[in-house]
Amino acid sequence: MHRVGPIHNDTTFTAYYTEQILAIIAKNPPHTSGWVEVDSVRFWDSTYVYGTYIETLAVECDTFGDPLSPDSVVCDTHTVLVCVDSATTGCSRALRFWWLPGFPHTFEASPQDSFPASGDSARYFFNHWTYRYTRSDSVFISDSTEDTYFAIDTMIGPGSFVAYYDSKWRITLIKQPPETLGYFLFFTPTDTDTVYGEWQYNFWSFGGETVTIGVSEFDILDVPGTTGDSLYRFNHWSDGGDLVHTIGPIESAVQETAFYDASMAILAIYFEPQRPGSLLFEWDLDTLDPCETRTMDVSDSVKVVNAGNVPIDLGLKVVETVPSGWFAGFYQGPDNFVLLCEFTDNNTPPVTFWPVEDYVKMTIDWSTPERFGPGGYNMLPPPYPPENQYDYMWLQFRAPSSTSIYGEVRIKVMVIARYHMP
Known part of the structure; x- marks a missing residue:
């Protein structure tokens, strides 16, 4: 906005605009660890604009409102919907760019993402990219790649670029009262083990899996040459399941506690x-x-x-x-x-x-x-x-x-x- 004048005769003013196209980069499922690089610039997930990437068949809008407003949306002709809002609404994180048309771009996603060890409850492993954009007036690209890095040539219309990850969730098993006798056991579609000598044990399950967990029914502290050995007998799980039972499908971190009754062991x-x-x-x-x-x-x-x-x-x-x-x-x-x-x-x-x-x-x-x-x-x-x-x-x-x-x-x-x- 500027001021002109004084004006004494007919005058024409022309406002010149530079065309820009919207690009949305997101991860699915959403998470706040790891990074993406766009045109060799690294963006850490924890600094992204909050947003949700949703597949939809509706094509209803092509404008972008106030990014601080929970109801701001972007719809393009390639069935991409992104909502941008605050962390409290449950939306994922997304990057948005306004680019000049006609230029190539590069993208790279972190191969595996996890939270710091002290609170590591979710891990994400890169699976593939999917991308959609207009390359020319007559060519629309919709493709995918299993490489973490890829490049596109001339982009003249809006585009969406989504890195898909396989999620793994931490499952924590605990014995109460804490004792290292007996065992934990677990079965997942991709892993199985029986673990001895632990009162607490963590293992990992892919999102959507059904998992079998269990513990030893009788844990006995046998000290040779002494009397009054301790017996811990299984009573119940915190989730009410049987001694060995299934949980899931796993969609978040899980903690289950096996409660035992302590007494003196009697051998007769x-x-x-x-x-x-x-x-x-x-x-x-x-x-x-x-x-x-x-x-x-x-x-x-x-x-x-x-x-x-x-x-x-x-x-x-x-x-x-x-x-x-x-x-x-x-x-x-x-x-x-x-x-x-x-x-x-x-x-x-x-x-x-x-x-x-x-x-x-x-x-x-x-x-x-x-x-x-x-x-x-x-x-x-x-x-x-x-x-x-x-x-x-x-x-x-x-x-x-x-x-x-x-x-x-x-x-x-x-x-x-x-x-x-x-």
Whole structure:
């Protein structure tokens, strides 16, 4: 605006305008870390004008209002809508430029973006650019590239340039009270792990994924040579989910806490049917011939019952023979016998015993799904259903090929329990 005069006759004034075209550069999904370079000038995401990039089929406007107003918009003939407003409205960040037509331009996006380590809850990984602009009166460009850097030639009409990112969100798992026993587990479509020795653990999930999380049910502090071991038993998750459950789809950072009840660990077993006043169980074989095999039948069956409050594994060993002189082993021989054992949940004896996995030594061996198995391993405590609290113990005895001892021989076998550690 300026002042002219005095004017004494007809006068013509001409205002000359320079044409400029609007270019919008944005990231999708919106975030405030990383950068873009436009014509070799770097713009950090945290300094962008706030705005939202939205795909739309409507073509209703081609003007740009006050950039400080929440309802200022830009619509061009290439179906690009950008709203520019304040941080409180939830819009994304966008760059806007007014360029002279007819010039080339370059664009580059940061390959991966994340917040500072102290508050790193979201990470973004570049996927591709999409861009739309008018190159000439008869040529409209709509294309994409997976390169972080690209260049365009002559641009004479409005354009939009959007860098698309794959988002990853932090998922935090916590145990309460804090203790480093047991484990966390998680499964995502792209990752899986079981993590020990942590009371808090972070992992990452792509946006939109459904994730499985879980923790150990029983965490036990076992200090050799001491009594009063600590037991932490799972109670509930902060989101109300099961011990192992799914969360998602993941659209933001997640924190879930597993709450435990703390108490003293109790390790106890007994035989059923019980003998009054005794924890002993006897299997009377009567008289055997050399190399004879004798197997428990249904009338001999005995259960080993978990009477504590922790899951257990069972162990076996031959303690001694009375009188001494016989030995337990893998082969029958002079004064050498073979004792086989299987723990099962069946009330009938196994059809077959497996000498390699089932023989009882004179040193302790612990049950696994294969060794003395399939039972005797991870036997659960109350209040689990009774059928989960016990296993049947089935024995098979193979007599020595010859003996230097005559008369009755007693073979003492110890059944012992330990914590089943997760």
